[in-house]
Structure formats: structure tokens, C-alpha cells
Amino acid sequence: MKFSPTAQTPLEWIALKAGLVPTPLAYSHFGFMMSKFLLEAVDKGVFEAIGHRRISLEEICASCNLNAKPVKSLLGVLATMGLVKQIKKLFCLTAKSKKWILKDSPHSLYWLMVFDNRVCVKWMDHVGSFLETGKGLQYHETLTEDEWFYYQKAMEAAASATSKEAVRKIPVPPGATRMLDIGGSHGLYSVALCKRYPALTSTILDLPSAVEKAAPILKTYNMGNKVVHRAGNVLEEDIGKEQYNAVVMASVAHHFTAEENKLVAQKVYDSLQPGGTFTILEVLRSDEAKYNGDMLSALGDFFFALSSTSGTWSLKEIIGWQKEAGFGSFKKATFLTIPGYVAITGRKL
Structure with a gap:
């Protein structure tokens, strides 16, 4: 399995085939944005706030104690991922979000995403030194008590799949x-x-x-x-x-x-x-x-x-x-x- 840019219009398809689209940016520039925006949405409780309902932007922000302006933009990003839908002025989750992200789902990967956001993202700061030395982090020797909890919940979530x-x-x-x-x-x-x-x-x-x-x-x-x-x-x-x-x-x-x-x-x-x-x-x-x-x-x-x-x-x-x-x-x-x-x-x- 792999991830790659997908054309949404005939012109975009032609541009991709002609090599006019700087595809490395899809991974380097937009890829890390998508990952971090999604992880923060999960960690801040946006998906749990929406749950199985249709609710307004104001209700989401009140439930998560978040600011309306950035959350509105965030919901737009999540919609392009196929994770959120807007129906008039209300927002709801798609089937894939309910299955894979909501905590009450038997298939939930919620805790794996929390572990990624609270622990694994910090490891990315060491990629440069790893390339120079070849020495990894040996994280089992350095996890804090809270990180051990996130780790075990994440492994349970991964194994549930x-x-x-x-x-x-x-x-x-x-x-x-x-x-x-x-x-x-x-x-x-x-x-x-x-x-x-x-x-x-x-x-x-x-x-x-x-x-x-x-x-x-x-x-x-x-x-x-x-x-x-x-x-x-x-x-x-x-x-x-x-x-x-x-x-x-x-x-x-x-x-x-x-x-x-x-x-x-x-x-x-x-x-x-x-x-x-x-x-x-x-x-x-x-x-x-x-x-x-x-x-x-x-x-x-x-x-x-x-x-x-x-x-x-x-x-x-x-x-x-x-x-x-x-x-x-x-x-x-x-x-x-x-x-x-x-x-x-x-x-x-």
C-alpha cells in the first residue's frame, strides 16, 4: 500500500501525467500538515464532541474549549480527508471516522493516534541525528510513566485490528x-x-x-x-x-x-x-x-x-x-x- 497525490479534475490528471505537479511537496509539505492537524483534532476531542450527532461549530468549540476560527478551518481539512461532512450549518462524522476514530468503536484507533501525537511526533526531531549516527532512541528505556500508559493503549488499539x-x-x-x-x-x-x-x-x-x-x-x-x-x-x-x-x-x-x-x-x-x-x-x-x-x-x-x-x-x-x-x-x-x-x-x- 502507498499514498500518492490523486487528481480531482481532468486538468489535474493531465498535469500529473505531464510531470507539471511538484509531487514531492505532497509528502514533504502537505503530508506533515495533514498528520498533525488530524492528530490534534483527535487529541483535542473534536471527533468525540461530534460523535454520532449532527452539531454546530459553536457546539464543537464549546465542548472542546476551542476557538471557532481555527476549528472551522480544521473541519474543512478533515472534510477533504473524508472524515467529516457538513450538512448546511451542522457537522457530522463519516462512517470511517465512526469506525476507526471514535473511542467507543470496537475498531477504534483513538489511542494509537493519541500516542502518535503525544509521544511519537517528538521522535521526529531526532531523524537528523539518527541519519548521522545510526543510533536509535531505544524508547523502551526512556518512556515516562504517562508515555508507558499511552504506549500500552496504543498497542491495544493496533492489535484490535x-x-x-x-x-x-x-x-x-x-x-x-x-x-x-x-x-x-x-x-x-x-x-x-x-x-x-x-x-x-x-x-x-x-x-x-x-x-x-x-x-x-x-x-x-x-x-x-x-x-x-x-x-x-x-x-x-x-x-x-x-x-x-x-x-x-x-x-x-x-x-x-x-x-x-x-x-x-x-x-x-x-x-x-x-x-x-x-x-x-x-x-x-x-x-x-x-x-x-x-x-x-x-x-x-x-x-x-x-x-x-x-x-x-x-x-x-x-x-x-x-x-x-x-x-x-x-x-x-x-x-x-x-x-x-x-x-x-x-x-x-
């Missing part, structure tokens, strides 16, 4: 009773899998700061002792020998170096019973730079390298870690909810 699909993509051996969820914090993958397989229980291994903020999230899913947290770092913790039937590691490998991922794969192999499965969920990296390449994959590689000094990995690299640890019988399943997101499973033979 994939966890329902994940239960069909993650193989679980017949009769499995014990699963380890590495870096699973919020627990959505564990919850979804344990609901699908009634005999299955899961232990979520994550950093102490993550567990502290994620525990209240997991509690809302009423899983009791079927899904529990264990505070610790998988790079340092002893996860046992032949303890589990399945191990899942979702969106974690991009925080680890190649050597760390190899270490995790070996520890996981040892922790699995024969026939057990190890599933790694990640956005794959392409090693070829091309116009028709996956923009989300390319952005993810740079973003995670900036934030964690690692980045995304190729299919060959991920299977390589698993194969070196002793896994075989590999399977790859591609997600529809997040383009480029895959589940790669190896089996302990």
Missing part, C-alpha cells in the same frame, strides 16, 4: 494447553487464541513497566487465570524446557538485533514440546528500493530503526533465525487488516 484475524493465521497444535506470548502486554492475541481454543492457557511475558500499565487492560477481558502476566525480559529470563505447545511473538522482533532474535528463537525452541509452534508476526522488509514497493513496509523499517535501533526484517532473515534454532515445516500467512503484516510459523520437529 489484527487479533481477530490472527486466530486464523496462527497455527496451534491439536490439544495444546500452554502458550507463551512474548511481548504481548495488552493480551489481545492471547485472549483471542484462548477463546478459540478452550483448553489453551497463556502466559504473557513482557517488561515490568509494560505489565504495570497493561494489567488493567487485560483485566477488562475477564480471562481470569487463563491469561496471566509475567514480568521480565525474554532476553534475560529463563523460559524453561519443553514447557509450551505454542509461542507467539507479535511486533517484537523489530525491536531486537539479529543476534537477539537468534537468541530468542533458540530459547523458544528449547521451551517448546515436540510438535510445538513458534509464530513471529511482523511487517516484512523489502531489500529492494523501488517506486512500486510497499510504502508501509519502508516507513516501518525506518521508523523502528529510529525508535529502537533495529527495524523490520525480511522473510529470509526471520526463517533463518528459526531454522538455525532447529525449527522446520515453515508457513507464512498474510494479513488483510495491515498490508505487509505476516505470521511466520516454524514447528519443532
Whole structure:
């Protein structure tokens, strides 16, 4: 998937085809405006103020304690994004806003947008120094208590888009009773899998700061002792020998170096019973730079390298870690909810 300027009139189409439009500005100048304007609208409560109603500009401003002049301009921008509609003098949300932005939606990405606005935007100030030094931010070591809360809520929101699909993509051996969820914090993958397989229980291994903020999230899913947290770092913790039937590691490998991922794969192999499965969920990296390449994959590689000094990995690299640890019988399943997101499973033979 990629984003690019779209012509709205025949003349604009001709101008684009003729190379008369300075398309780099769409990304450099207008792209950051669109992102920040939308994030502030979410963070300031504009979408929540409108909700499922049709309300006036004055009502929106009164609800959010905002000034009418800039909000009117902001609503115009949001309308061009297809997020807000104006009907005479009243404003309402479009279906996509109600689905993806409102907090009460089961598909809501509200907290991911809040995390972007309150935390990730600040990371962009470090892009220049990252390009010079290659040293990322290692944000897990620097997040404040409030930022840990935003982070865990954001990861829950992101996983809500994939966890329902994940239960069909993650193989679980017949009769499995014990699963380890590495870096699973919020627990959505564990919850979804344990609901699908009634005999299955899961232990979520994550950093102490993550567990502290994620525990209240997991509690809302009423899983009791079927899904529990264990505070610790998988790079340092002893996860046992032949303890589990399945191990899942979702969106974690991009925080680890190649050597760390190899270490995790070996520890996981040892922790699995024969026939057990190890599933790694990640956005794959392409090693070829091309116009028709996956923009989300390319952005993810740079973003995670900036934030964690690692980045995304190729299919060959991920299977390589698993194969070196002793896994075989590999399977790859591609997600529809997040383009480029895959589940790669190896089996302990």
C-alpha cells in the first residue's frame, strides 16, 4: 500500500501525467500538515464532541474549549480527508471516522493516534541525528510513566485490528494447553487464541513497566487465570524446557538485533514440546528500493530503526533465525487488516 497525490479534475490528471505537479511537496509539505492537524483534532476531542450527532461549530468549540476560527478551518481539512461532512450549518462524522476514530468503536484507533501525537511526533526531531549516527532512541528505556500508559493503549488499539484475524493465521497444535506470548502486554492475541481454543492457557511475558500499565487492560477481558502476566525480559529470563505447545511473538522482533532474535528463537525452541509452534508476526522488509514497493513496509523499517535501533526484517532473515534454532515445516500467512503484516510459523520437529 502507498499514498500518492490523486487528481480531482481532468486538468489535474493531465498535469500529473505531464510531470507539471511538484509531487514531492505532497509528502514533504502537505503530508506533515495533514498528520498533525488530524492528530490534534483527535487529541483535542473534536471527533468525540461530534460523535454520532449532527452539531454546530459553536457546539464543537464549546465542548472542546476551542476557538471557532481555527476549528472551522480544521473541519474543512478533515472534510477533504473524508472524515467529516457538513450538512448546511451542522457537522457530522463519516462512517470511517465512526469506525476507526471514535473511542467507543470496537475498531477504534483513538489511542494509537493519541500516542502518535503525544509521544511519537517528538521522535521526529531526532531523524537528523539518527541519519548521522545510526543510533536509535531505544524508547523502551526512556518512556515516562504517562508515555508507558499511552504506549500500552496504543498497542491495544493496533492489535484490535489484527487479533481477530490472527486466530486464523496462527497455527496451534491439536490439544495444546500452554502458550507463551512474548511481548504481548495488552493480551489481545492471547485472549483471542484462548477463546478459540478452550483448553489453551497463556502466559504473557513482557517488561515490568509494560505489565504495570497493561494489567488493567487485560483485566477488562475477564480471562481470569487463563491469561496471566509475567514480568521480565525474554532476553534475560529463563523460559524453561519443553514447557509450551505454542509461542507467539507479535511486533517484537523489530525491536531486537539479529543476534537477539537468534537468541530468542533458540530459547523458544528449547521451551517448546515436540510438535510445538513458534509464530513471529511482523511487517516484512523489502531489500529492494523501488517506486512500486510497499510504502508501509519502508516507513516501518525506518521508523523502528529510529525508535529502537533495529527495524523490520525480511522473510529470509526471520526463517533463518528459526531454522538455525532447529525449527522446520515453515508457513507464512498474510494479513488483510495491515498490508505487509505476516505470521511466520516454524514447528519443532
